[in-house]
Amino acid sequence: MGYDLNMKVWRGDATGGELVPYTVPVEEGEVVLDALHRIQATQSGDLAVRWNCKAGKCGSCSAEINGKPRLTCMTRLSTFERGETVTVTPMRTFPIIRDLVTDVSYNFKVAETIPAFAPEKRRDDGTYRMQQEDVERGQEFRKCIECFLCQDVCHVIRDHEENKQAFSGPRFFLRYAELEMHPLDTNDHRKLAQERAGIGLCNITKCCTEVCPEGIKITDNAIIPVKERVVDRSFDPVTWLGRKIFRRDQLPESQTPTLPQD
Amino acid sequence: MAAPTGIQSPSRARIAERTLRTDRWWLAPLVTFIGLTAWVAYATARVFQQDHYWVAEFHYLTPFYSPCVSVACTPEAAHFGTILPDHALIPYAAFSLPFLLLFRLTCYYYRRAYYRSFWLSPPACAVAEPHRKYTGETRLPLILQNFHRYTFYLALVITLINTWDAILAFNGEDGFGIGLGNIILVGNVIMLWCYTLSCHSCRHITGGRLRSFSRHPIRYRWWTFVSKLNTRHMQFAWITLGTLALTDFYIWMLASGTWSDLRFL
Known part of the structure; x- marks a missing residue:
C-alpha cells in the first residue's frame, strides 16, 4: 500500500x-x-x-x-x-x-597521514603466515565502508572545527588499531596515534559506535585499545621500564608518510 | 564576538537548530544524571554516618566500611587492624573508598556516562555541546584518566577484601550459618568481580596489548574471557551500584534493628 x-x-x-x-x-x-x-x-x-x-x-x-x-x-x-x-x-x-x-576531503587528507602496512620479511618459502585468531582480530576493522558517519557524529570535530588539524577521528583510529594489532607489522604506531592522530582528544562517548552502519565496535575494540597502548608508552612507567629492561617489543616508531607533491 | 565554530562554522550547511533529532535524546543523560547523583548522595551519607555497619550476630560487614581501619571500628569488624584516627570526616574505610571512587571515575564506561550527562560533552549523539573549547583528555586534570589501570590494580585488591568479608560472614557468633544477608553479600561480590574483571584496562593487560594472539595462547584465552565480560561492562557498572547500595542498606537495617535477617541454616 x-x-x-x-x-x-x-x-x-x-x-x-x-x-x-x-x-x-x-x-x-x-x-x-x-x-x-x-x-x-x-x-x-x-x-x-x-x-x-x-x-x-x-x-x-x-x-x-x-x-x-x-x-x-x-x-x-x-x-x-x-x-x-x-x-x-x-x-x-x-x-x-x-x-x-x-566535501569529505578532510577524511582523505587524514588518510594520507596514516603509515602504510610495513610487514616483516617473507619466510624462506616466500610466504607470510598468520594464524586464524590473529586474522580474525583485524577483520572487524576491515568491514569499514568509509561512509564517514562516525567522523560526522564525533563531537571533537563536529562541534570544534579547529580540532580538525589535530584529530584524525574514529575511522582512522580503526587504521591505527589494525596496524598495532597486526602480528606482521614492524612499526610502533603509538607515538603517531598520540601526537598526530590526537587520540587524547577522544573522550570515548561512543557516538561513533552508535552510528556505525557496519556495527563495528569502534570505541571498545579500536579506540580504547589504542588509548591503552598509548598509556603503555607515555603514562605507565612500570610498563615502559619493563619493556626497556626485558627488551620486548622494541619496534621503530612509524612516521607520517611523505607524499609526492602535486 | 568570536567566530562561530562547530556546526555553525561558515563552511557548513546553514542550519540554525542545535539538533534536528526528534526522539527523546535528553532522557538517557537525564536518567544517568539522576541515578549517579542519587547514588553518590546515598553513599556519602552512609559513609559519614559511622554507625550501623556491622551485624555482630552474623558477622556481616557492609562494603562501605570495608576494610574497617579506624580506631573507632568495632574490634570484630576490623579484620585488618585499626590505623586511622577517629574523626567525623575520615571514613572508616578510608583505605579503600577513595581508590574505588577513582576506579569508577576513571572507568571508560563512567567517563562516557558523566561526560555526557554532567558535562554535556556531548549531551547526546549529534546534539551540539555548549562548550566553545574542547581539549578532551590531553590536559590536566583529565589527562590523569590515563592512570585507570593503576586504580584497577587497587580495585582488584579491594574486591579480594570484599570477598574475604563475604566468606567470614558465613561464620557468625553461633558458628556456620546461612541467611539472606549471606546471599546478598555473595551476590554483591560476584557482581563486583564481574565489573572489575570486565574493565577495559584489564582486557588490555590480560592480552589486548599483544600483537600476536597465536604466540600467547593462554593470554589469548584470558583475553577472550575478559572480552566476553567486557561487552557487558556498562551493565555491570550499574548492577554493582545497585548491589552495593542494596547490600549496605540491608546491613544498615539489620544493624539498626529495623528488621532481622532471614535465616536458612
Missing part, C-alpha cells in the same frame, strides 16, 4: 539554504533514498544527492535523517510513523557543496 510521505530536505550551498518541504508518494518497503530519488525524478530534478550502491556497502549516501547520522539507503521508511515528517540534511561536520552533498 502506497502513501504520501511528508519530507523536509535541506536545499542550498555554502552561501545559505533552507529546509524545503516535499510530499512524496512512496511504497511500503522503500528507504529514504528511494523517496529522495522520487523527489529528484518528479519534483526537483536539480536535487544533489550522492549515492552509488544502494545496498549499504559503498558508504556514499551518508546524511542526517531526523538529526541522526545514517545511510539513506539503509533507513527504511517503516522506521517512521505514518504522518511523521522525515527531515533529511547533509552531514553537518563537513563543508557543504550543495543540498545533501558535502
